[in-house]
Amino acid sequence: MTKIEKIVLSYSGGLDTSIILKWLQETYGCEVVTFTADLGQGEELEPARAKAEMSGVKDIRIVDLCEEFVRDFVFPMLRANAPYEGQYLLGSSIARPLIAKHLVGIAREVGADAVAHGATGKGNDQIRFELAVNALDPSIRVIAPWRQWNIRSRMQLLEYAEKHRIPVPSNKRGEAPFSIDANLLHTSTEGKVLENPAEVAPDHVYQRTVDPIDAPDAPEIITIGFERGDPVSVNGKAMTPAALLTELNGLGGRHGVGRLDLVENRFIGMKSRGIYETPGGTILLAAHRGIESITLDRAAAHLKDEIMPRYAELIYNGFWFAPERDMLQALIDHSQAFVSGEVTLRLYKGSASVISRASPCSLYSADLVTFEESAIAFDHHDAEGFIRLNGLRLRSWAARNGR
Numbered sequence: 001m002t003k004i005e006k007i008v009l010s011y012s013g014g015l016d017t018s019i020i021l022k023w024l025q026e027t028y029g030c031e032v033v034t035f036t037a038d039l040g041q042g043e044e045l046e047p048a049r050a051k052a053e054m055s056g057v058k059d060i061r062i063v064d065l066c067e068e069f070v071r072d073f074v075f076p077m078l079r080a081n082a083p084y085e086g087q088y089l090l091g092s093s094i095a096r097p098l099i100a101k102h103l104v105g106i107a108r109e110v111g112a113d114a115v116a117h118g119a120t121g122k123g124n125d126q127i128r129f130e131l132a133v134n135a136l137d138p139s140i141r142v143i144a145p146w147r148q149w150n151i152r153s154r155m156q157l158l159e160y161a162e163k164h165r166i167p168v169p170s171n172k173r174g175e176a177p178f179s180i181d182a183n184l185l186h187t188s189t190e191g192k193v194l195e196n197p198a199e200v201a202p203d204h205v206y207q208r209t210v211d212p213i214d215a216p217d218a219p220e221i222i223t224i225g226f227e228r229g230d231p232v233s234v235n236g237k238a239m240t241p242a243a244l245l246t247e248l249n250g251l252g253g254r255h256g257v258g259r260l261d262l263v264e265n266r267f268i269g270m271k272s273r274g275i276y277e278t279p280g281g282t283i284l285l286a287a288h289r290g291i292e293s294i295t296l297d298r299a300a301a302h303l304k305d306e307i308m309p310r311y312a313e314l315i316y317n318g319f320w321f322a323p324e325r326d327m328l329q330a331l332i333d334h335s336q337a338f339v340s341g342e343v344t345l346r347l348y349k350g351s352a353s354v355i356s357r358a359s360p361c362s363l364y365s366a367d368l369v370t371f372e373e374s375a376i377a378f379d380h381h382d383a384e385g386f387i388r389l390n391g392l393r394l395r396s397w398a399a400r401n402g403r
Contacts (some may be wrong), residue, residue, distance in 0.1 A: 006112035007143065008033045008103050013048025015168060017118045019157055020145045021055050022164050024116055033059040035106050037099050040066045040184030040242065061106055065098060066184055070241035073098050074185050078284050079229040080332045082312035087262055089278045089285065090315050091186025096125055097320035100132030107140055116143040124266050128318035135321035184245055186278040197263050197273045208249065209277045212256030212350030219348035222251060224287045229336030231284055245280045252279025255347040267317040283345060283352045290343040290354035294362040300335055
């Protein structure tokens, strides 16, 4: 085993990473720096500091990344209107490159030659973390304990914890009903009770949205302001990116907006069933498409829709820092120069519906589309030549086929 001098661990303070911390200290016999990212997961993070101190960690980093997460990762992704496989708003996928960025940054700062994560060998996150590190600093080694140690079950995890006097809360001793990943954009739940896609997910799986059936019987009307493709206000109140997404999460959650029960195709090759709750993101996706509908040229809008699946797939598969994602981002961002204005939506029983949109940069012309007499000259006879030219190849094709 190559000698490692110092490791930076992506550390949540939960059972898995607490055991990983001890395993790294034992296995490599070197200093381990812990890094805990606050992405708005809604958990108290100071206990992670206390657990790290109990394990003898001298350098403990707990960093609030909420604004950076939304501003530099979530919003650029939303400019692309990019759900994976047409539905998943990439809540976990988009968080991993940010965590990796700071792992690498701290490693450089403290002179560490390795970083470590707690992702398992079956999932997508190991790929996302490691591809990001490869792109940011290929000289840094990545340690993935779940692919290296001989622990293969939850029982073995608990035995290791007991042997090394790692505290295990009583609610963690039983078999976990499912696993949860949460941040400011979404909550993701998978595993155990959700593994059979033929079974209906139990109600207690949902963490941040009410059942649409139980949502208020009266709709709620909200208005979101946009500047150059990014949301900047809710109901006329300017907000920072993280504050805006937090506000929309509350509004959407109250009305049951953003629930998704999905069987997706993991990059590693298997299908996986997950329950996702993305209330604020779902509202923003609808609103962004609403403002683009009046500010983007038809061909530009259609081109964006063509590249959207590829862009979403790159994020899902862990290629946020790849050159092709940068290239697509440049195209997407260029398209947003005039995507400014306001969109009004109705939140009701699980839906977020656009009901009006307005922009000083609008391409929509009421004079052109009206059925009444228009101030703009439009010769209806022009359509005859337009149709004849577009029908030319169809007439040739029909003649050849004997029609």
